[in-house]
Amino acid sequence: MIEIEALHHSIGKAPILNGVDLVIPEGGMTALIGPNGAGKSTLLSLVARLRKIQSGHIRVAGHAVGQVSDQDLARVLAVMPQETRVSARLRVADLVSFGRYPWHRGRPGKADHAIVDRALERFSLDPLRERFLDEISGGQKQRAFAALAYAQDTPYLLLDEPLNNLDIAAARDLMRLMRELADEEGRTIVIVLHDINYAAAFADRLVVMKDGRIAAQGTPGDVITDTMIGEVFGTQAGVRMVDGRPVVIV
């Protein structure tokens, strides 16, 4: 369970988060949606202790973020950030194998290698494993970072717009894999998405953010309506029901 309480955050004088209270239950997939600049990445980076909490509380599986050590949290929570700018010349397989670092701390065992191999295979990176990161495409790099988070093998997984740069096959593949992790292994997946249709199709719950606040939350069927799209995103896109789930007509 991720518990967020009275979270405020500002950068300089600009308020970014204005009192976020949110409980993300254990297991299942929660999609975080909202317009650009709503504060989704900020929220995620606070949960992932990548920024210092200014006011409020966050607990992940009972660990108070900000008090628990980086090393301990690394076995609980994996993060795939929105932007990954890496200048290091690393091979794809090396990058993914660093996902095991929190567990083996420098001495990988058989099990670690097996998980890395599975991650490479799951993200179709096997043919690229010996390539350097600066020798693969943007979408392939995105997949490599998703595989890194996957290899970390934590009960909580935070992904910030993982579908960026992915083609439809890779995008559906990634979402199906996350679904599988949620359903079969009971993991808690929090995923920031811009494509509401992907959110509706794969997530159990939706959390809608606007202006640093939670604007709505619930099942996709409850949350995705013409009025919500109008109010939160300020655009008039119609919502139809197809096979019992909402689809936004763009």
Place this chain on the structure above:
Amino acid sequence: MRLFGLGLLALMAICSLFLGVADVAPGDVFRDAEARALIWESRLPRTLAAMLAGAGLAITGQIMQLLARNRFVEPMTAGAGQSAALGILVITLLVPGAPIWAKMVASSGAALVSSLGLMALIRPLPPTQPLLVPLVALVYGGVIGAVVTFVAYQGDMMQFLGVWLTGELSGVLRGRYELLWIAAIASAATFLIADRLTLLSLGEDTARTLGVNVGRITAAAIVAVSVVTALVVVTLGAIPFVGLVVPNLVVRMAGDNLRRALPLTALAGALIVLVADMLGRWIRAPYEVPVATTISVIGALIFLVLIRRGAARV
């Protein structure tokens, strides 16, 4: 690759034992006590010093490039080398008969402060402008170098300045280079944190999410860089370019995974300084050219080739 490198290094080291003003043939070692003494007192220490310094400088270059997230900086020219000289200069002025360990502490401390200063300076620079970092580092090193010259001038120490600012190996004798073993240990110690340093090269955020204590690892790395740089300056004088050229060569072949790259870097660094010193002994024999000079020429040439090849690749 590694075996070949080791073999080459061993071969060069043996050649180095028999290269110099006094002619010593390999056979003399068994017959002539004087030849043995020469090798033991001078040639062997010199050869070891070249290899230890080269390995250390190459490793610190690689680590500083990783910390700065930029491939065009190296501690020797980016302030740490100049500051180490400043440290020795100041302690020599304040305590004229200062023992060698005091010089070592003073220069390491000065190098540390300047490395921290450099990191603070380049941190806010945008990564989209990769040439800003080496530019700032160069100016920074230049300013500290000017301070060194000024202090030396005021303290009437100009004639000693060359000793620290131009590295050379002709004065290396048994008993006068052993500090470099400490530098070698400090360089080797970085191998223990190689994984965490590689993680750091993925960015601080990624490193933290994978459980790396970013502050502590950065601090350890900066201390190692400063100590090694300072010890080389104290014992031999500043040797530029090694820390710049060698890591750039190695990264092309082995990548940035330090666990794999560091041994190669050390090997290549040892080799390049040893060869540069042998060239310096040979070119104008019986006179010697300082290793700092030969390495600058070799390094600049390699670097030009690297840049051209890099431009072709992009």
